[in-house]
Amino acid sequence: MVPEAGLEIDRLSKRYGDVVALSDMTFEVRPGELFGFVGSNGAGKTTTMRIALGVLEADSGAVRWAGDPITLSTRRRFGYMPEERGLYPKMKVLDQLVYLAKLHGMPANDAHRAADDWIVRLGLRERRLDEVQKLSLGNQQRVQLAAALVHDPDVLVLDEPFSGLDPVAVDVMSQVLKEKSAAGIPVVFSSHQLDLVQRLCDRVGIVNKGTMVACDTVDALRSAGSSELHVHAPAAPPGWAAGIAGVTVVSELDGHTSLRVGDGVDDQVILRAALDTGPVHEFSRHRPSLADLFRDVVKEGR
Numbered sequence: 001m002v003p004e005a006g007l008e009i010d011r012l013s014k015r016y017g018d019v020v021a022l023s024d025m026t027f028e029v030r031p032g033e034l035f036g037f038v039g040s041n042g043a044g045k046t047t048t049m050r051i052a053l054g055v056l057e058a059d060s061g062a063v064r065w066a067g068d069p070i071t072l073s074t075r076r077r078f079g080y081m082p083e084e085r086g087l088y089p090k091m092k093v094l095d096q097l098v099y100l101a102k103l104h105g106m107p108a109n110d111a112h113r114a115a116d117d118w119i120v121r122l123g124l125r126e127r128r129l130d131e132v133q134k135l136s137l138g139n140q141q142r143v144q145l146a147a148a149l150v151h152d153p154d155v156l157v158l159d160e161p162f163s164g165l166d167p168v169a170v171d172v173m174s175q176v177l178k179e180k181s182a183a184g185i186p187v188v189f190s191s192h193q194l195d196l197v198q199r200l201c202d203r204v205g206i207v208n209k210g211t212m213v214a215c216d217t218v219d220a221l222r223s224a225g226s227s228e229l230h231v232h233a234p235a236a237p238p239g240w241a242a243g244i245a246g247v248t249v250v251s252e253l254d255g256h257t258s259l260r261v262g263d264g265v266d267d268q269v270i271l272r273a274a275l276d277t278g279p280v281h282e283f284s285r286h287r288p289s290l291a292d293l294f295r296d297v298v299k300e301g302r
């Protein structure tokens with residue numbers, strides 16, 4: 001049965017000496033949800049994930065799974081892909097996965113079957129008897145994903161699982177994460193690849209300086225952000241829109257202008273100003289991308 005409450009991160013705070021790594025970090029990854037955890041370098045993503053997995057202790061706050069504080073035995077039901085990766089370099093791929101599955105409490109036969117299945121699924125069949133250290137970095141990452149999945153976990157916490165993967169491996173990883181969340185488990189992963197996060201995730205949390213500053217569906221976040229107007233007026237001189245009240249020029253190049261338009265500004269005023277410069281080939285509104293929102297949040301934070 002799928003529990004109603006998922007993975008709850010509740011007001012986590014953590015300092016390293018004078019550095020405040022987390023300050024009241026709060027969010028929930030619901031069962032069946034694919035949650036993207038994004039933020040600048042040093043924003044606190046890895047620290048949060050380590051605390052969730054019990055690798056690191058918080059100064060205050062709590063982590064709960066299915067409504068209860070996490071214990072050693074519930075933690076065994078987590079699948080974790082640490083940022084620093086955690087494989088034994090001299091162990092063979094198959095042996096490693098079987099070993100890890102058994103460590104999580106799987107009987108030997110099941111462990112072998114699960115390791116074989118994930119090896120095939122993740123395109124590692126030819127590499128199964130190679131030592132991990134002899135694999136390319138991308139293939140090591142595939143093994144690392146297999147290691148997070150081999151014991152059929154109830155929660156998946158993955159620190160930058162997509163970094164360094166080729167496009168085929170990105171597709172495989174995306175598919176696996178979608179399947180796992182569709183099967184009802186909470187999946188949280190951090191990433192700097194915002195186009196991928198925008199495409200894949202049900203909800204996204206944007207972290208800045210150790211605090212969750214925006215957390216919602218991609219659609220809701222994009223709708224709440226101010227939209228941009230794209231104007232293509234080939235004969236328009238540079239600065240043509242600079243004097244229009246309530247309008248900020250975001251970029252301007254070869255007659256293509258992107259404008260941020262304040263609330264209550266009549267876009268027909270902008271269209272008339274564009275037409276005054278000559279022909280207008282494009283005049284369209286665009287919702288901000290996740291990358292645009294991210295930049296805004298980080299800028300505001302500074």
Ligand SMILES: Nc1ncnc2c1ncn2[C@@H]1O[C@H](COP(=O)(O)OP(=O)(O)OP(=O)(O)O)[C@@H](O)[C@H]1O
Pocket residue numbers: 016019020021039040041042043044045046047048083
């Ligand atoms: N062991 C440590 N000792 C001291 N400071 C640390 C330690 N680990 C992390 N920090 C600091 O805590 C803050 C949060 O780091 P964290 O690694 O959680 O960020 P992150 O969001 O995962 O960054 P990235 O995207 O670069 O991986 C940073 O200021 C970092 O320098």
